[in-house]
Amino acid sequence: MAITKTLENDKIEVVNKWNIQVRTATVIKEDGVELTRSFHRKVLVPGTLKGGSDSDKDDLVATDLSSEDADVKAIAEAAWTSQVKIDYTAFLVANKAVG
Secondary structure: OOEEEEEEEEEEEEEOOOEEEEEEEEEEEEOOEEEEEEEEEEEEOOEEEOOOOOOOOOOEEEOOOOOOOHHHHHHHHHHOOHHHHHHHHHHHHHHOOOO
């Protein structure tokens, strides 16, 4: 009786130009027969604003993709073009809280 647990990215979607939604399935099998499947979803964005009080506070700090699977990295790198990063930065600056 062999029980296995695997994780697989079963859905990767680009939403609203810059959001990348990744759905990961956790699959439990016994002797090759699937017993259960559950899902976890996360959203990746191109980055965050640097912040602070420096003149470059509105610069984009890119999202670190080093811990992502190769398929997620490839889609993010293709989707997050220079223009998308510029548009996303402008969106963040226009929508940041005034404090």
